[in-house]
Amino acid sequence: MNRKERQEARANRLRELSVNAAKQSTEAYNQSYKMVEHIPPGQPILVGHHSERGHRSLLNRSWNALGKSVKLGEKAEYFERKAEAAENNNSIYLGDDDAVDRLQEKVDALEKAQGMMKAANKIVRSKKLNDIAKVEQLQTLGFSENKAIELTKPDRYGEYGFPSYMLSNNNARIRDAKLRRDRARKLKETEDKEYTISGVRVVENAKENRLQLFFAGIPSKEIRSQLKENNTFRWTPSIGCWQAYLNRWCIERAKVILNSITE
Structure with missing residues (x-):
């Protein structure tokens, strides 16, 4: 699924x-x-x-x-x-089948926006162009006439165009999207792992970015309480297992819980 x-x-x-x-x-x-x-x-x-x-x-x-x-x-x-x-949830999760493609699309869109903001700032801060010429050139970049006119007006700090913090914030979003894209790509290329601890089948499902615990029966109340602590693991009826995100911390946490099970 x-x-x-x-x-x-x-x-x-x-x-x-x-x-x-x-x-x-x-x-x-x-x-x-x-x-x-x-x-x-x-x-x-x-x-x-x-x-x-x-x-x-x-x-x-x-x-x-x-x-x-x-x-x-x-x-x-x-x-x-x-x-x-x-x-209506359009969030991108690393385990999604199309995560790599969607994150690449996000990177492309953010980089395009970054390029447009830089180009717009170069135009509106030019000393060789009047406001009419600036508006015309901004429209050739893809800005609407109203937005182009707005960019030629100084803000409350007397600056023209897009402020530096917007460029910095967008750069940070680009870096984050690239890191997540690379992480998603790595997960797709990683082989799943499966092993058993105290009779519980453990699956490191890299494709889904999930750590899955399959118990033979219903775990004890104490074990269920430990699994649900801090919302780490959640019961997934459709699969019949307890799931958490696949990361080193969750793997170690699962080992501690499962190794505490006594016959």
Whole structure:
């Protein structure tokens, strides 16, 4: 299953949870209504009457059912927002099948932006061009007319064009993207490793950038607690294993936990 398929599967699971919660919310609302539909609107509780106790109990149950309906409705909205976020998640993960290509595209886009900013600064800071000529040349670089005019005006510090911090920040993003691209490429070229510790199958899945632990059964509560500490490992039902990012720290942490298992 590639990244896109996992993303779609997660969105579908969340949307199913949303639909179920919405259905339960409607059922709770209908239950609340049916409990009191036979009571005339505005009918007061007859204090001292034999019906008082039943009337109060019915109103309480109806109110609780209504409260349950509201909470389930909020739960449905929560899962729907999570599903939309999953569908629109365009983050690049090192284990993605297309990570190298997408990171290279990011590097190319950032380097193009860097080149445009440098070229724009050279134009707007030229002493040989008037503002009209500057705007025309900026447009040939790909800037809109409004943006070109904006660049020819000084900022609050009296500087023209793109400030140095924008160039520095973009350079930092370029370096980071290149490092991640090279890391992703290395992962794709690395062979997976598989071994066993205390009866647990350990897979260093380089292609997915995941460290995977396959237990023969359900690990003890203590082991599960250690795995979940600091959100290091997470249970992945679709694969049937505990997963973490593949790095030296997680590998060493897994060895410590697994070696602590006693028969």
